[in-house]
Structures are given as structure tokens and as C-alpha cells.
Amino acid sequence: MRFLVDECTGPAVAEWLRSLHHEVFSSYDGARGLDDVSIIEKANFGNYILITNDKDFGELVFRMKRPHKGVILLRLKNERYKNKIAVLQRVLELYSDKLANNFITVTEKSVRIVGERRGGRGDSFI
Numbered sequence: 053m054r055f056l057v058d059e060c061t062g063p064a065v066a067e068w069l070r071s072l073h074h075e076v077f078s079s080y081d082g083a084r085g086l087d088d089v090s091i092i093e094k095a096n097f098g099n100y101i102l103i104t105n106d107k108d109f110g111e112l113v114f115r116m117k118r119p120h121k122g123v124i125l126l127r128l129k130n131e132r133y134k135n136k137i138a139v140l141q142r143v144l145e146l147y148s149d150k151l152a153n154n155f156i157t158v159t160e161k162s163v164r165i166v167g168e169r170r171g172g173r174g175d176s177f178i
Contacts, residue, residue, distance in 0.1 A: 053151070056095040058104035059084055061126065064133035065103065065140065072144075092118050101151050103140070105131070113155050122167075125157045135160070 057066040059079045066078035077100060079086055086094075088108050095102040101122035102109065109125060112118040124143065128135060143151075143158055147165070150156070154167030 053148070054098070054100045056091070056098065056100035056102050058091060058102065058106060059086075060105045061103050061136065062133050065136050068137050068140075088112060089118070092120055092123075095123075096120050110155070110157075120153075120155070122151045122153055123155045124151065125155070127157055127159050129160060 054075045055066075055069050055077070057063075057069065057076060057078045057080070061080075063078055063080045066076045066080065069076045077094070077098065079091060083091070083094070088106065089112065091104075092102060092109060092112050094100070096119050099121050101124060102120065103124045103126070105126045105128070107125060107127070109123055113120055113123060124140070126136060126139065128139060139158055139160060143156070143163065147156065147163060150165055154165050156166075157164045
């Protein structure tokens with residue numbers, strides 16, 4: 053899969069995804085300081101699924117109707133990179149078929165999927 057990892061999500065997540073042989077663009081490494089509109093455009097045109105902690109992307113997708121190839125919004129209480137990786141690992145294991153073209157909000161306990169290919173709204177990890 054192709055992922056664009058937002059700067060706020062951090063380089064450890066990008067490196068972990070690379071270790072799983074995913075194609076990854078990290079804005080932390082390659083585009084620091086890029087504004088949100090430019091990030092979602094790069095993700096869309098590059099066919100990347102965006103991984104972010106920034107809830108402003110919800111406004112870009114739902115209010116401003118910005119096109120995207122998929123967004124994973126991490127809404128975590130524990131923002132440490134090890135927790136981000138653990139949560140994303142479960143998302144990839146359980147929902148990899150639903151990542152493309154959907155907006156997915158993830159907490160430590162739940163996943164909410166909104167978009168073209170629904171089929172898991174309000175699912176729980178537990």
C-alpha cells in the first residue's frame with residue numbers, strides 16, 4: 053500500500069510502515085511545514101492514503117469536499133509512537149480492505165469508517 057505520513061504523526065510510524073514493505077512518503081522527512089491543503093493534494097495525486105493526527109483534515113474532506121484516496125485520522129490519548137504503531141497495526145490487520153477512499157477515525161478502542169466503501173462504521177477493536 054501507499055501511505056503519506058503527516059509530519060505530526062512522526063518519522064517512527066513512517067519507518068515502521070517501510071519495514072512492512074509499504075511505499076511511504078513522510079512529510080516529516082520530505083515536506084516539513086507543508087500546509088494541510090498541499091498535503092491532501094499530494095496524497096490524492098500520488099494515490100497515497102494519508103495518516104495524520106490533525107483533525108483539520110476532517111474539515112478539508114467533509115466541509116471543503118477535498119478529494120482524497122483515503123485518510124486515517126488518529127485520535128489517540130497516548131500520542132507516543134509505540135502506541136500509534138500498535139493501533140495502526142490493528143487497523144492494517146482488520147481493515148486493510150477498507151482504507152482506500154474512506155475517512156477512518158481511529159482511537160485506542162474503536163474505528164469509525166465513513167466514505168465510499170462503508171462496512172465497518174463504529175467497529176471496536178475489542
